[in-house]
Amino acid sequence: MPQRLQFPVSSLSAAVGQSRGRAETEILLLELPAGRFYAQSPDLHPREEPVFASWALPEPIRYSIPEEMVKGSVVGNLSKHLGLEFRDLQSRKLRISGEREYFAVSTETGELVIKERIDREQLCGKKPVCVLDFETVAENPLNFFHITVEIEDINDHSPQFSQDTFDLQISESTLPGARFILVSAQDADVGSNSLREYQLSPSTDFSLVNRHNKDGNKYPELVLEKSLDRETQNSHQLFLTAVDGGDPARSSTAQIRINVTDANDNAPVFSQDVYRVSLPENLPRGSPVLKVTATDKDELVNAEITFSFRSTGQDFWYVFDLDANSGEITTAESIDFEKNKDYSLVLEARDGGGLVTQCTIEIEVLDVNDNAPEVLLQSIPSVIPEDILPRTVIALIKTRDKDSGHNGEVSCEIKGKVPFKILSSSKNSYKLMTDGPLDRERIPEYNITVIATDKGNPSLSTSKILTLVVGDVNDNPPVFLLPSYVIYVPENNPSGASIGSVSASDPDVGENGLVSYSIVRSDLDLVPGSSYVSVSDHNGDIFSQRSFDYEQVRTFEVILQACDSGSPALCTNTTLQVFVLDGNDNSPNILYPTLSPDSSVLFDMVPRLAEPGYLITKVVAVDADSGHNAWLAYHVLQATDPGLFSLGLRTGEVRTARALTGRDSARHRLLVSVQDDGQPPLSATVALHLVFADSLQEALPEMREERTDTLDPNSELQFYLVIALALVSVLFLVTVILVIALRLRKSSNLDEWGCFRPNLCSKSGSGPPANYSEGTLPYSYNLCVATDQGKPVFNVPKCNGPLNPGQDLLSFDSSRSSYPPFGISDSASYPVKLDMVSFPLIIFH
Secondary structure, eight states, X not given: OOEEEEEEXXXXXXXXXXXXXXXXXXXXXXXXXXXXXXXXXXXXXXXXXXXXXXXXXXXOEEEEEEXXXXXXXXXXXXXXXXXXXXXXXXXXXXXXXXXXOOXXXXXTTOOEEEOXXXXXXXXXXXXXXXXXXXXXEETTTXXXXXXXXXXXXXXOOOOBOSOSEEEEEEETTOOTTXXXXXXXXXXXXXXXXXXXXXXXXXXXXXXXXXXXXTTSOEEEEEEEXXXXXXXXXXXXXXXXXXXXXXXXXXXXXXXXXXXXXXXXXXXXXXXXXXXXXXXETTOOTTOEEEEXXXXXXXXXXXXXXXXXXXXXXXXXXXXXXXXXXXXXXXXXXXXXXXXXXXXXXXXXXXXXXXXXXXXXXXXXXXXXXXXXXXXXXXXXXXXXXXXXXXXXXXXXXXXXXXXXXXXXXXXXXXXXXXXXXXXXXXXXXXXXXXXXXXXXXXXXXXXXXXXXXXXXXSOOEEEEEEEEEEEOOXXXXXXXXXXXXXXEEEXXXXXXXXXXXXXXXXSSOGGGGOEEEEEEEESOSSSOGGGTEEEOTTTOEEEESSOOOTTTXXXXXXXXXXXXXXXXXXXXXXXXXXXXXXXXXXXXEEEEXXXXXXXXXXXXXXXXXXXXXXXXXXXXXXXXSOGXXXXXXXXXXXXXXXXXXXXXXXXXXXXXXXXXXXXXXXXXXXXXXXXXXXXXXXEXXXXXXXXXXXXXXXXXXXXXXXXXXXXXXXXXXXXXXXHHHHHHHHHHHHHHHHHHHHHHHHHOXXXXXXXXXXXXXXXSOOOOOTTOOSOOOEEEEEEEEEEETTEEEEEOOOOSSOOOTTOOSOOOOTTOOOOOEESOSOGGGOOSOOEEEEEEEEEEO
């Protein structure tokens, strides 16, 4: 419920504004969860800012909560204070980053809640202010927010004495007003909840005074109010109560038993009531600290003084050694400023009669720069992409130094020249940011050395290596090994064979570095380049898709493309130029002389009085090949008179070699061969017909005679084909008759069929046939008719012996496959293969 309280305006002037001339005003404090308050006045408008916290960014967000809150308790609406929308909580992944996470962020509401039990005494001990600093990390984009939670003390600890009973000896001769320091109680709480005062049970002989040390610790002093009489009362029992300032207050009680001793007139006296000394930390064990002195006016045993530490409940005496006789104090162990900044000891001097005097020794420890800074790396990514933008936060760096003052002030820097920098975010917190572009292909990994140095003299430093792996991004297109490629392919190559290869590399890795090849276009107009060559998409091998013809395509250019498998893919083009090498696959083509349109022979007329060297004609030929394959040479293969003419080897010019004589023929024929220079060479032939005459009337008879000798072979071939067709028809009829006769012979034994038996021309038997008594001599031939270049050829075999009378007239020897030519005087003129048809021919004389 809201509470109406009266506050001085001066104490809340920042919250409520001007007081309007009044000394006090009525303020309504609205208490919210986690110890936060909002102020409201009847005369003022409500404030939106918290009274006891500063929420301005980038300053840390501050909360204040009591200790020992239940797990899950709400500290504050963190998402609202960070300015985050509720719908962004899932994507921003708001979380706590710290060495030990006492808090957590609710993913549903964005509130900061208690995660673990918080014990202020365990965390901060006796520190007056207990603060937990941590960072809140938000992603997308990555950012850090500093949170400070002040842990307020609650009165959960009672003051405690080290013992329940304490003994104190007081001489009966002690004068009233003497003071005795009693044992102190310890309270783990701080502030108003800490030890407030000591109370003594009612007594007429003693009173109690509350005192405090330099460090603010309170201790009780017992004051003797009147003289003691041992003979009347030798002991006293008092109860000392320690009360803290909590609400409700907590307390504890210890019993003090006072023994009254016999008289010892003079107690020891210290040279000082309070000894103060300053020591640097890290002194070696046994180092001198202080030497105290005390005197006693008594004599003999009562003047013998011994020194000892008086337990005050803080138990610091174990850090130091005391010589009981000399009063010299030395260090018993190393002094650490980070553990205790000062020590307060109570020293007793006791004489032989039992009189005791106490003094206080206050030791201040001076800090020495003996602690190197610590470097803590948080939220380190495993991989950072190489296309990350400059000034992007990638990690949080925190430093810590146990020393104080200048010795605890730390600066942080990065060693070496790297594309990163650190930027101070708050006290001892830094952001690691990118400071330039990254290139994984150049540097795939960075080892960043972070150096933290304090400001002590001499300064101490600590370095820590942070390894950042740069992730690959598809930012490099494939690169061909050569700017362009040239392939030489001989013509008539086999289709589908490999003719070359291209290669491209990509410095990226994985899919980004996987290269595939393809054909983009070519300079061929009518057909696509892919119909001539193809490329393997995975290794760049070039294959021919057809057999190349130099005479059709001598060179062509193909644009090849290499693309990686990234997304999006990057590509690079290169030029592939293919040169087709000529092969000798074309025979020379004779352009002149040629046959006339009616296929008649053309003649060249030469004057009879032509001088030697006279140009008669010229054989003109071309070769579709090129280079050596197209170099032509002219030779005379056959001539009527070889010595009469000369032929130019390279020109093909036909000239007279000498003058014509009366014995020379007027008509000549030259067979000229034109041969190229290829391997193997190819050639063509042409026949030249030359007539020596002075006029056309004189040359005409020679031309007619030549034409008569060179009849058209096609007409003669047709004639012989007609004859061959007639013979085949007759052969077919005879075969049919023969088959019929053989079947009739098997079915009947008629004598008139006896003449049709085999081996008529064999030597197996003799005897005239009974059916042939008319005297007709039968002759049997195997006639082979063949065609050779359009002319028929007849092969007639001879009979094995004379035909005897009575032998069969019909005979066929299938074992003979070839016969000497019949009716052909010069069989050598027809060297080509003959197509032969063989059939029996029966001739009756």
